[in-house]
Every structure is written in C-alpha cells, then in structure tokens.
Amino acid sequence: RKEVEQDPGPFNVPEGATVAFNCTYSNSASQSFFWYRQDCRKEPKLLMSVYSSGNEDGRFTAQLNRASQYISLLIRDSKLSDSATYLCVVNRGGRRALTFGSGTRLQVQP
Amino acid sequence: SAVISQKPSRDICQRGTSLTIQCQVDSQVTMMFWYRQQPGQSLTLIATANQGSEATYESGFVIDKFPISRPNLTFSTLTVSNMSPEDSSIYLCSVQKRLAADTQYFGPGTRLTVL
Secondary structure, X not given: OOOEEEOOOOEEEEOOOOEEEEEEEOXXXXXXXXXXXXXXXXXXXXXXXXXXOXXXXXXXXXXXXXXXXXXXXXXXXXXXXXXXXXEEEEEOOOOOOEEEOOOEEEEEXX | OOOEEEEOOEEEEOOOOOEEEXXXXXXXXXXXXXXXXXXXXXXXXXXXXXXXXXXXXXOOOOOOOOOEEEEEOOEEEEXXXXXOHHHOEEEEEEEEOOOOOXXXXXXXXXXXXXX
C-alpha cells in the first residue's frame, strides 16, 4: 500500500464548477499535511497547509480528518488557471522529509 | 519563501558518465533535500543533505550512486554517477528554512536525459 494515495484523475470540469480532491495516508504518526500544485514541466509549489481545524484560502478549502487519515481539497468557482496537478503531501512522522502522493490532475475547460 | 536555483537546468548525458547538479539558496536554511521525479510519476525522496556530515539516504538510494555534498547552509550538490537511461529524470532540490516549520520550497529542477 502506498503511503499517500490519491485518485490520479484527470478531473475535467467546466469553469465555475466546484471540485473536490481526496487523499488518504497510511502513517498515523504523520504530523504535517500539505497540498502542493505542480504545473506541467515546473516544480511543485505550496498551495496550502492543512490543519485539523480546516483552513480556507480564497476559493480553496482544505480539511484533515486524523481519525480516518484523510485529507481533502475543495476548489470553488474553478478558473482555467487552476488546471494543474495537485499533490497531497504528508511529513514522515517526526522526520523532516515529505512523502508525496502521485497527484490528481485537474483540467478546467472553458 | 526562498529563492532556489539549480544548475544545470537540463542536460543530455552519455551512459556511464556522471553529472553533478548544484543547488543554491538565497538565504541560510536548516534542511536541504534531493528528490527525483521520473516521467509521469510523483516525487521520490533520494536523501537529506546534512551540513557537515554524510547525507541520509532513503531506501533504494546509495551514496556510491548519488553522492551528496552540503558544505554550508546555502549550497548542496547531488552527483548522479555511472549513469544509465533509467536515471533519466527530473532532479529537484528542496529546502526547509527552520526546524520548526515543515514547509518545503523547491528549486526549478534539473531535467536529465541519459542516452
């Protein structure tokens, strides 16, 4: 079983749609959680950290359920510029290195 | 955040040769890491670059194949030794500024093709 599992997609949605991505992780000792965004042929860039209380940044909302070891990302009012691969990322339970999911590809269509 | 540069940005190399990739940060950082991203795949951690001591390698990666240096708090190198076509990949360095913060920032990557 992979340490971090994501649906690879692709998710094809029209502009303005709401889309949700889910992710599960296997290491119950993981302490930090993130969503990164990676555009084609570019490096990953931090989108947002994920907290137990949930957090929101504009059109983006992230949720963490520690009991279920589940992380989600909700994007409202999708824009064409949101098209990218979204990587679910967790730390290694006390270690500093990160474990990446395989990514979920989003394509927002006009 | 941090401004991270990598050199070279890309290279095409012959089988059996070695390539050293440099990672430079614009400010002192606590942690530096090297990742690999093979075509169509996500990122896999190669090693943690430790300043003043040997790097900490992940399972499946060894020092003889991927020697790493970190002479100071702003610079690290990764060497891909005795290359084969299977080493064709994007190699990325990442940094974490402080121990208390888990956020990592990535360099632009080095795209390596081995013929």
